[in-house]
Amino acid sequence: xxxxxxxxxxxxxxxxxxxxxxxxxxxxxxxxxxxxxxxxxxxxxxxxxxxxxxxxxxxxxxxxxxxxxxxxxxxxxxxxxxxxxxxxxxxxxxxxxxxxxxxxxxxxxxxxxxxxxxxxxxxxxxxxxxxxxxxxxxxxxxxxxxxxxxxxxxxxxxxxxxxxxxxxxxxxxxx
Numbered sequence: 001x002x003x004x005x006x007x008x009x010x011x012x013x014x015x016x017x018x019x020x021x022x023x024x025x026x027x028x029x030x031x032x033x034x035x036x037x038x039x040x041x042x043x044x045x046x047x048x049x050x051x052x053x054x055x056x057x058x059x060x061x062x063x064x065x066x067x068x069x070x071x072x073x074x075x076x077x078x079x080x081x082x083x084x085x086x087x088x089x090x091x092x093x094x095x096x097x098x099x100x101x102x103x104x105x106x107x108x109x110x111x112x113x114x115x116x117x118x119x120x121x122x123x124x125x126x127x128x129x130x131x132x133x134x135x136x137x138x139x140x141x142x143x144x145x146x147x148x149x150x151x152x153x154x155x156x157x158x159x160x161x162x163x164x165x166x167x168x169x170x171x172x173x174x175x
Contacts, residue, residue, distance in 0.1 A: 026050065026053070026087040027142065027174045028049060028050045029047070029049060029050070029174065029175050030046075030047070030048040030049075030050070030058075030144055030173065030174045030175075031046070031047055031172055031173060031175075032045070032046045032047075032048070032144060032146065032170040032171065032172025032173075033045055033046075033170060033171060033172065034046070034060075034062075034168035034169070034170045035168070035169050035170065035171050036167075036168040036170075037062070037064075037168055041064065041066060042063070042064035043062070043063055043064070044060055044061065044062040044168060044170075045060065046058055046060040046061075046170060047059055048080075048088075050088045053082075053087045053088065054081060054082045054083070054088070055079070055081055055082065055088075056079075056080045056082070056088050057078070057079055057080075058077070058078050058080070059075065059076065059077045059078070060074075060075075060076040060078070060166075061075055062074045062075075062076070070102050070103065070104060070161050071100045071101070071102040071161070071164065072101060072102045072103070073100065073101045073102070074098050074099065074100040074101070074164075075098070075099045075100075076096050076097070076166060077096065077097055078094045078095065078096035078132075079094060079095050079096075080092045080093070080094040081093055081094075084136070086138055087138075088136070088138075089136050089137060090135060090136065091133075091134075091135050092133070092134055092135065092136060092148075093131065093132070093133055094131065094132045094133075094134070094148070094150065096129070096130055096131070096150060096152065096166060097127065097128065097129050097130075097152075098127070098128040098129075098152055098164055098166070099125070099126075099127055100125070100127075100128060100154070100160070100164060101123070101124065101125045101126075102123070102124060102160070103121070103122065103123050104121070104122035104123075104159045104160065104161070105121045105122050107119045107121060123159070124157045124159040124160040125157065125160075126154040126155065126156050126157040127154070127155050127156055128152040128153055128154045128155060128164045129152055129153065129155065130150050130151050130152020130153065130164065130166065131150060131151070131152070132148055132149060132151070132167070133148065133149060133150070134146060134147055134148025134149065134150075135147055135148075138174060142174045142175060143171075143172070143173060143174075144170070144172040144173060145169075145170075145171060146169070146170045146171075146172070147168075147170075148166070148168065148170070149165075149166070149167035150165070150166035150167060151163060151164070151165055151166070152164045152165075152166065
């Protein structure tokens with residue numbers, strides 16, 4: 001009887017003390033393109049790494065090759081906190097930093113052949129901090145649709161725009 005009681009106690013204590021290891025089964029990487037900027041003649045590509053069910057880190061690269069834009073290139077790392085029911089989806093807030101370069105002003109003139117030319121003045125490189133809001137929807141096959149907007153402030157250069165914007169309508173894939 002004592003052996004049976006001892007055996008039951010050992011088995012009961014081993015099963016009650018066991019721990020479960022949580023294994024994350026969700027996909028952690030996303031690659032996205034900003035469809036709105038593509039229509040407007042610019043390119044923005046974003047990579048996002050999902051850290052937990054409700055947070056992620058990422059970075060965006062933006063460039064445009066037109067004379068009408070103040071900012072011609074930007075690199076924007078960001079952190080997002082999600083408030084949706086699915087993993088890294090739904091409403092989110094983000095904090096971002098941005099390194100941006102561009103030309104603040106240009107002078108236009110007609111050259112000897114009658115063509116309109118320009119002289120670039122006040123090139124700048126600056127660093128901005130800002131925040132944004134948005135929402136993300138995930139399809140069960142991994143397709144991503146996102147709408148976001150944000151605003152930030154350049155901190156160092158007098159030649160750069162004081163306020164920078166961030167936003168778009170992005171399409172991508174989670175893998």
